[in-house]
Amino acid sequence: MVVNQLAQPRLMAELPRITALDRRPLSDALAHAGQVTQARIGFALSGLDSPVAAAMHYAVAGGKSLRAFLALESARLHDINPAAAVGAAAAIECLHAYSLVHDDLPCMDDDDLRRGQPTVHRKWDEATAVLAGDALQALAFELVCQAECSARARLNLAMTLANASGVRGMVGGQAADIAAETANAPLGLDDIIALQAGKTGALISWSALVGARMAEAERGPLSIYGQALGLAFQIADDVLDETGDATVVGKAVGKDAAAGKATFVSLLGLDGAKSRAGDLVQEACDALSVYGGNADTLKDAARFVIARTH
Amino acid sequence: MVVNQLAQPRLMAELPRITALDRRPLSDALAHAGQVTQARIGFALSGLDSPVAAAMHYAVAGGKSLRAFLALESARLHDINPAAAVGAAAAIECLHAYSLVHDDLPCMDDDDLRRGQPTVHRKWDEATAVLAGDALQALAFELVCQAECSARARLNLAMTLANASGVRGMVGGQAADIAAETANAPLGLDDIIALQAGKTGALISWSALVGARMAEAERGPLSIYGQALGLAFQIADDVLDETGDATVVGKAVGKDAAAGKATFVSLLGLDGAKSRAGDLVQEACDALSVYGGNADTLKDAARFVIARTH
Numbered sequence: 003m004v005v006n007q008l009a010q011p012r013l014m015a016e017l018p019r020i021t022a023l024d025r026r027p028l029s030d031a032l033a034h035a036g037q038v039t040q041a042r043i044g045f046a047l048s049g050l051d052s053p054v055a056a057a058m059h060y061a062v063a064g065g066k067s068l069r070a071f072l073a074l075e076s077a078r079l080h081d082i083n084p085a086a087a088v089g090a091a092a093a094i095e096c097l098h099a100y101s102l103v104h105d106d107l108p109c110m111d112d113d114d115l116r117r118g119q120p121t122v123h124r125k126w127d128e129a130t131a132v133l134a135g136d137a138l139q140a141l142a143f144e145l146v147c148q149a150e151c152s153a154r155a156r157l158n159l160a161m162t163l164a165n166a167s168g169v170r171g172m173v174g175g176q177a178a179d180i181a182a183e184t185a186n187a188p189l190g191l192d193d194i195i196a197l198q199a200g201k202t203g204a205l206i207s208w209s210a211l212v213g214a215r216m217a218e219a220e221r222g223p224l225s226i227y228g229q230a231l232g233l234a235f236q237i238a239d240d241v242l243d244e245t246g247d248a249t250v251v252g253k254a255v256g257k258d259a260a261a262g263k264a265t266f267v268s269l270l271g272l273d274g275a276k277s278r279a280g281d282l283v284q285e286a287c288d289a290l291s292v293y294g295g296n297a298d299t300l301k302d303a304a305r306f307v308i309a310r311t312h
Numbered sequence: 313m314v315v316n317q318l319a320q321p322r323l324m325a326e327l328p329r330i331t332a333l334d335r336r337p338l339s340d341a342l343a344h345a346g347q348v349t350q351a352r353i354g355f356a357l358s359g360l361d362s363p364v365a366a367a368m369h370y371a372v373a374g375g376k377s378l379r380a381f382l383a384l385e386s387a388r389l390h391d392i393n394p395a396a397a398v399g400a401a402a403a404i405e406c407l408h409a410y411s412l413v414h415d416d417l418p419c420m421d422d423d424d425l426r427r428g429q430p431t432v433h434r435k436w437d438e439a440t441a442v443l444a445g446d447a448l449q450a451l452a453f454e455l456v457c458q459a460e461c462s463a464r465a466r467l468n469l470a471m472t473l474a475n476a477s478g479v480r481g482m483v484g485g486q487a488a489d490i491a492a493e494t495a496n497a498p499l500g501l502d503d504i505i506a507l508q509a510g511k512t513g514a515l516i517s518w519s520a521l522v523g524a525r526m527a528e529a530e531r532g533p534l535s536i537y538g539q540a541l542g543l544a545f546q547i548a549d550d551v552l553d554e555t556g557d558a559t560v561v562g563k564a565v566g567k568d569a570a571a572g573k574a575t576f577v578s579l580l581g582l583d584g585a586k587s588r589a590g591d592l593v594q595e596a597c598d599a600l601s602v603y604g605g606n607a608d609t610l611k612d613a614a615r616f617v618i619a620r621t622h
Contacts (some may be wrong), residue, residue: 047479054487055479104446109438128419132442133487136414136449140478143453147471153463160470161457168450169357169365177364177443 028302035074035091036067038084042092046141057122057134058141061099064117066310068235068303069094069209075300076213076224079293086150090159090212093146097167098205100138103131105176111257139167151216158215166204175200188264195233202239203232210300226289231304234282237275238308240265244272279308338612345384345401346377348394352402356451367432367444368451371409374427376620378545378613379404379519385610386523386534389603396460400469400522403456407477408515410448413441415486421567449477461526468525476514485510498574505543512549513542520610536599541614544592547585548618550575554582589618 026034043062047055070091077087084091106113106121107128114124123131146160165171178197182189189197207228214221243258244267258265266275286304290297336344353372357365380401387397394401416423416431417438424434433441456470475481488507492499499507517538524531553568554577568575576585596614600607 050479050484052479052484052487052491054483058479100446104442107442109442129490130487132414132417132419133483133490135446136410137479137483139446139449140474140481140483142474144471144474144478147467147474153467156467157457157463157470160467161454164450164452164454164457168454169360169362169368169447171450173364173443173447173450174360174362177362177440180439180443181362 026299028299028306031075031299032067032071032303035071036065038074038088039067039070039092039095042088042145043096043141046092046145053126053130054133054137057103057126057130058099058138060119060125061103061122061134061138062095064119065095065099067095068307069098069205071303072206072209072228072231072300073212075303076210077216078213079224079296079300080213080217080219082151082213082216087212087216089145089148089150090216093142093149093159093163094205094209094212096138096142096145097163097172100135100142101167101172101176101205103135103138107131110176110180142167149212149216152218155216155218158218159212162211162215163208166208171200171204172202173200175202175204183261183263190264191266191269194264194266194269198233198236199229202236203229206232206235223289223292227286227300227304230282230286230289231307234279234286234304235307237266237279237282238310240267241272241275241279241308242310243267276308283308336609338609338616341385341609342377342381342613345381346375348384348398349377349380349402349405352398352455353406353451356402356455363436363440364443364447367413367436367440368409368448370429370435371413371432371444371448372405374429375405375409377405378617379408379515381613382516382519382538382610383522385613386520387526388523389534389606389610390523390527390529392461392523392526397522397526399455399458399460400526401519403452403459403469403473404515404519404522406448406452406455407473407482410445410452411477411482411486411515413445413448417441420486420490452477459522459526462528465526465528468528469522472521472525473518476518481510481514482512483510485512485514493571493573500574501576501579504574504576504579508543508546509539512546513539516542516545533599533602537596537610537614540592540596540599541617544589544596544614545617547576547589547592548620550577551582551585551589552620553577586618593618 040063044059047058073091073094074084074087077084102116103122105111106116107123113121115121119125121131122134142163143160146163147156149156149159167173169177175197179201182193182197207225210224210228210231211221214224240258243265266278270278283304287301290300350373354369357368383401383404384394384397387394412426413432415421416426417433423431425431429435431441432444452473453470456473457466459466459469477483479487485507489511492503492507517535520534520538520541521531524534550568553575576588580588593614597611600610
């Protein structure tokens with residue numbers, strides 16, 4: 003057993019050729035985002051054959067690749083070849099995957115199923131799940147530093163990713179969510195919006211801003227888009243938890259209602275929640291009007307987020 | 313409950329004034345490193361009052377601050393005011409603290425005592441320990457990006473920290489350590505050296521190289537120093553596990569021997585392990601001869617590492 007300490011992946015040329023992300027139907031663009039992201043992460047893990055490395059591979063596979071797509075597409079919107087943004091796209095998928103692996107742990111949400119497959123701690127064990135999550139977070143920061151842009155822009159990407167994923171972002175939102183389950187007073191709508199802005203919104207917003215950060219360009223429109231999209235995404239998740247079929251959704255459903263948790267559906271009603279999500283998607287699309295037709299695929303993505311079945 | 317999403321700590325001027333680390337006795341230098349690091353981390357967590365934030369505070373307190381000291385002292389060795397390196401020093405202490413919080417979890421080493429205090433999952437609960445560790449890792453990357461040096465040097469610090477702490481460094485070593493416990497064949501000396509180079513050595517080496525990376529200077533001597541120091545540190549840990557008193561060491565001792573694990577002591581004998589650690593400290597000190605008297609405190613630190621009682 004030899005730990006290949008600090009061995010950097012060599013010969014970047016070995017990375018499967020990544021072509022520019024042309025304008026294409028959303029489904030193709032999402033599939034492409036998943037493909038190039040997986041390839042980049044696979045390359046970063048090349049030569050490793052430990053259970054932890056296998057669990058890392060497993061954890062990043064099979065998702066929607068929405069965040070990677072947002073990163074690549076926002077790069078294209080800024081005339082940056084998406085191939086230059088693959089480091090950032092792969093980073094956000096690693097970050098997202100680590101959060102799912104840890105959230106699924108018995109001491110957290112205790113889920114057995116994720117993306118239609120056994121969760122990492124069920125397929126391996128808890129120690130492997132903790133370590134694979136930890137290593138995926140580290141890999142995210144290694145990858146984001148390798149986006150192809152100025153050193154200043156890369157630093158900005160790394161620092162904002164750290165902030166969005168930490169105690170003032172994703173982890174803070176997750177902690178507030180757990181605290182709410184044990185609190186006596188149920189959360190109100192503003193509390194849930196703030197909570198979700200951290201838990202889900204921060205990483206989605208970051209993804210949508212990748213191109214603007216790489217180009218060191220104006221972030222206003224994509225910032226509005228990302229925040230509206232993040233909230234719409236979470237409302238849609240609550241709707242799916244209420245109405246979805248576990249075999250299609252790929253994870254347990256109905257847990258929130260069973261636990262008596264306040265959700266967007268419990269607070270707004272099913273129709274109210276769907277209507278609110280629709281308004282947010284409209285807001286997200288309107289924010290991109292400055293980009294004209296170039297932003298059409300991002301607008302499609304916003305509509306997809308509330309129409310999805312999984 | 314409001315999650316203060318993406319709120320950056322404001323007014324850096326509020327950070328307690330950090331004076332240059334003058335040449336001083338090792339004990340003072342270690343205490344100073346701990347003090348400025350705690351202040352920087354406390355500032356980063358200011359305004360947060362969640363259990364996870366409290367657990368993060370708790371986890372970074374009370375350690376030896378060896379890694380922070382190495383970072384600050386190697387900066388001084390390169391004529392960099394240590395105040396400029398506080399971001400890197402605080403980062404490495406966050407990273408180290410997160411690794412201890414997760415290693416102590418029931419599914420990993422299952423320890424109740426750390427630094428003489430209850431471990432985080434004993435004082436709070438497992439979910440808080442997982443999240444506090446996760447957020448400490450994110451905070452490490454946020455802080456390391458704030459070392460005061462060129463953007464290129466900061467990127468280099470961030471990327472190498474990610475590599476040293478991930479599946480090819482610290483996490484890889486920890487995973488190999490766990491795998492070894494369940495394997496049939498006991499590890500040999502080379503295996504253990506490789507394992508520890510990841511588990512403990514990678515972060516110690518990184519710390520010692522902070523100044524050279526910030527100054528974009530030659531890394532050879534500090535690289536040899538850091539690697540020898542890291543290995544000596546782990547041998548000393550094994551010696552302490554065999555001979556130490558839990559009330560002084562601040563954590564459980566004798567666990568490795570009880571578990572029949574191969575350690576430096578089991579492979580080299582107690583005297584052989586001490587002798588090997590002594591040789592490594594000599595190697596570490598010799599490597600610093602190019603710096604003359606300026607490296608005296610770093611040499612003292614190497615001697616301290618094998619003489620310590622906790």
